[in-house]
Amino acid sequence: MDVLYVLEEEKAIVEQALARCLPASDVHPRRIHEAIRYATLGGGKRLRPIIVRAAAGALGHDPDLVTKAACAVECVHCSSLVLDDLPSMDDAPTRRGRPSTHRQFDVATAILAAHDLLMHAVGLVVENGIDVASGQRALAKAIRELSAAVGAGGMVGGQHVDLEVAGDSAVDPETLEYIQSRKTASLFVAAARGGAILLGADEARLEPLSDYARCLGLAYQIVDDLLDAEGDPETVGKETGKDAGRITFVTVHGSATAKDAAAGFVRTAHEALDRLDGETRMLREIADFCLSRSH
Amino acid sequence: MDVLYVLEEEKAIVEQALARCLPASDVHPRRIHEAIRYATLGGGKRLRPIIVRAAAGALGHDPDLVTKAACAVECVHCSSLVLDDLPSMDDAPTRRGRPSTHRQFDVATAILAAHDLLMHAVGLVVENGIDVASGQRALAKAIRELSAAVGAGGMVGGQHVDLEVAGDSAVDPETLEYIQSRKTASLFVAAARGGAILLGADEARLEPLSDYARCLGLAYQIVDDLLDAEGDPETVGKETGKDAGRITFVTVHGSATAKDAAAGFVRTAHEALDRLDGETRMLREIADFCLSRSH
Numbered sequence: 001m002d003v004l005y006v007l008e009e010e011k012a013i014v015e016q017a018l019a020r021c022l023p024a025s026d027v028h029p030r031r032i033h034e035a036i037r038y039a040t041l042g043g044g045k046r047l048r049p050i051i052v053r054a055a056a057g058a059l060g061h062d063p064d065l066v067t068k069a070a071c072a073v074e075c076v077h078c079s080s081l082v083l084d085d086l087p088s089m090d091d092a093p094t095r096r097g098r099p100s101t102h103r104q105f106d107v108a109t110a111i112l113a114a115h116d117l118l119m120h121a122v123g124l125v126v127e128n129g130i131d132v133a134s135g136q137r138a139l140a141k142a143i144r145e146l147s148a149a150v151g152a153g154g155m156v157g158g159q160h161v162d163l164e165v166a167g168d169s170a171v172d173p174e175t176l177e178y179i180q181s182r183k184t185a186s187l188f189v190a191a192a193r194g195g196a197i198l199l200g201a202d203e204a205r206l207e208p209l210s211d212y213a214r215c216l217g218l219a220y221q222i223v224d225d226l227l228d229a230e231g232d233p234e235t236v237g238k239e240t241g242k243d244a245g246r247i248t249f250v251t252v253h254g255s256a257t258a259k260d261a262a263a264g265f266v267r268t269a270h271e272a273l274d275r276l277d278g279e280t281r282m283l284r285e286i287a288d289f290c291l292s293r294s295h
Numbered sequence: 296m297d298v299l300y301v302l303e304e305e306k307a308i309v310e311q312a313l314a315r316c317l318p319a320s321d322v323h324p325r326r327i328h329e330a331i332r333y334a335t336l337g338g339g340k341r342l343r344p345i346i347v348r349a350a351a352g353a354l355g356h357d358p359d360l361v362t363k364a365a366c367a368v369e370c371v372h373c374s375s376l377v378l379d380d381l382p383s384m385d386d387a388p389t390r391r392g393r394p395s396t397h398r399q400f401d402v403a404t405a406i407l408a409a410h411d412l413l414m415h416a417v418g419l420v421v422e423n424g425i426d427v428a429s430g431q432r433a434l435a436k437a438i439r440e441l442s443a444a445v446g447a448g449g450m451v452g453g454q455h456v457d458l459e460v461a462g463d464s465a466v467d468p469e470t471l472e473y474i475q476s477r478k479t480a481s482l483f484v485a486a487a488r489g490g491a492i493l494l495g496a497d498e499a500r501l502e503p504l505s506d507y508a509r510c511l512g513l514a515y516q517i518v519d520d521l522l523d524a525e526g527d528p529e530t531v532g533k534e535t536g537k538d539a540g541r542i543t544f545v546t547v548h549g550s551a552t553a554k555d556a557a558a559g560f561v562r563t564a565h566e567a568l569d570r571l572d573g574e575t576r577m578l579r580e581i582a583d584f585c586l587s588r589s590h
Contacts, residue, residue: 088402107383136431
């Protein structure tokens with residue numbers, strides 16, 4: 001079957017599940033619920049939740065068993081996008097071809113929606129753990145990994161350092177690596193591991209998934225930076241060229257090296273999957289799709 | 296023993312536990328960790344974590360068994376204070392007698408610190424669940440209650456409606472009740488129930504704790520509004536009179552009625568404890584202490 005078709009199908013499953021698991025917009029207080037839905041249901045590639053489902057599939061489980069965990073990861077991701085776009089951070093007027101959440105609503109509502117989405121994500125992981133009777137240790141581990149992926153040692157720390165070095169032209173490669181591994185790769189890793197943990201996967205099976213997801217996350221971020229530097233806003237769905245003055249892999253190493261690096265990370269992601277005994281086709285197609293966006 | 300002395304002793308236990316369970320400020324990236332500690336360790340009465348410990352005590356358990364859950368509740372509370380103080384919300388320059396977190400650091404760092412504190416809180420509940428071997432169902436229930444207390448049906452919703460009606464002079468009592476029960480009482484309830492749930496308390500024992508905490512939360516908020524309307528900034532530790540233009544129980548019903556209502560809620564809180572078979576002295580002293588602040 002055609003790769004893009006499969007990804008579109010997966011995306012539709014995730015979209016529907018997200019729409020179901022979020023609070024309805026006609027519930028009081030309506031405006032905050034509308035903001036939560038606006039921030040989450042506004043399109044996007046849904047790669048992270050698809051990874052959650054694909055990782056479960058690769059371990060021989062029905063991907064539907066972890067759809068709630070998949071939605072949780074997407075809620076966390078959308079929450080981080082709302083914050084990234086705020087005036088005090090990237091000050092982005094658009095996201096996914098529409099006004100960013102704080103432009104559509106207001107800054108306070110956007111911040112509160114982001115706050116809610118985090119807790120909503122935690123609630124979804126808990127529900128998923130109950131659904132699959134994951135046991136206390138597995139549930140605790142899955143929540144802890146999600147919490148760590150978001151916190152100051154993960155996405156929060158990555159975003160913080162990213163803002164700290166903005167405008168600084170002499171950023172060392174270690175700092176860049178720190179930002180990219182925390183800001184992007186950490187949630188990819190939580191996506192690949194979270195659902196699998198709820199389904200009882202042991203460390204031996206989680207380890208290749210972690211390596212795969214870390215490399216994929218790094219590749220994805222580089223491709224995203226390439227698209228920003230070179231892409232067409234119509235296709236990318238948000239303003240391009242807004243990283244001018246920001247430090248990215250592309251500004252530090254140049255486009256050619258960045259393309260090579262992205263390809264290298266995707267290659268390593270495939271090698272990690274070689275160590276996983278299972279049906280890894282979906283995970284491989286996601287990796288190839290990420291890379292193909294840069295061409 | 297003197298009530299205030301006992302509360303001070305409890306406060307010291309919570310302060311020390313909080314200082315231990317937060318990321319050290321010399322960990323990279325330092326500034327975000329400093330902001331997290333600044334937002335959390337800046338004083339405060341620590342009533343909510345003391346309630347967590349006192350509820351465990353009332354059920355016959357060692358309060359130390361739920362100190363991590365107590366810290367989790369305080370992290371959530373401090374996270375909400377950071378958001379409340381933001382320019383897009385109350386725009387408060389000071390908190391607890393010091394610059395508010397976004398004034399001491401910057402808006403982006405404050406928002407990220409608040410985000411981290413939420414996830415840190417979830418991690419602490421998980422750790423506590425593991426420590427006391429609470430089992431999957433109890434752990435899931437405790438996390439779900441905390442998550443619900445924070446989300447759009449709880450504190451986020453309360454703060455949202457509070458901002459929505461700001462400046463509106465004709466707020467109906469139902470809206471006021473909505474705001475106060477969500478913005479303040481919901482976390483008091485999660486505090487009274489959370490640790491108890493981890494220790495295996497059933498609904499029959501949780502129910503009086505819930506009623507107690509809901510009434511105490513409502514009384515506490517009214518007293519807080521009275522202090523803002525009439526108190527001295529030196530004693531209150533933050534600017535007073537800043538609710539001018541905001542809708543509070545005091546602005547809607549007047550000071551005399553507000554004092555009566557607070558006393559009434561504390562009385563009902565005591566009556567709820569009458570239905571609890573256990574050593575409820577500490578919980579009662581907390582309730583009386585809350586009321587005494589208004590005199």
